[in-house]
Amino acid sequence: MSAFLWFIIVGGIAGWLAGLVMKGGGYGILGNIVIGIIGAVLGGWVFGVLGLGAGGGLIGSILVAFVGAVILIFLARLIRRA
Numbered sequence: 001m002s003a004f005l006w007f008i009i010v011g012g013i014a015g016w017l018a019g020l021v022m023k024g025g026g027y028g029i030l031g032n033i034v035i036g037i038i039g040a041v042l043g044g045w046v047f048g049v050l051g052l053g054a055g056g057g058l059i060g061s062i063l064v065a066f067v068g069a070v071i072l073i074f075l076a077r078l079i080r081r082a
Contacts, residue, residue, distance in 0.1 A: 007037065008033055010036065011034070011035075011037035012033045015035035018036070018073055022070060035072060036069050037065075038068070039069025040065035042069075043065055044064055046071065047067070
């Protein structure tokens with residue numbers, strides 16, 4: 001149960017930060033969590049493909065999820081324009 005709670009917290013922080021950086025103004029708490037969780041999966045895949053390690057712990061997890069969330073928002077905006 002504790003790991004699930006941390007997963008939600010990391011997802012929320014990463015989604016919120018990605019919304020700020022991508023000038024989306026935020027997506028609400030549930031939207032930020034969803035974007036952050038999907039971003040964590042995407043970021044983990046991207047970092048793995050590139051052979052990069054983000055380090056361990058909370059900061060590394062937030063960094064990977066943040067990068068993935070930024071990529072996710074960027075791709076969603078590209079698709080929306082098309």
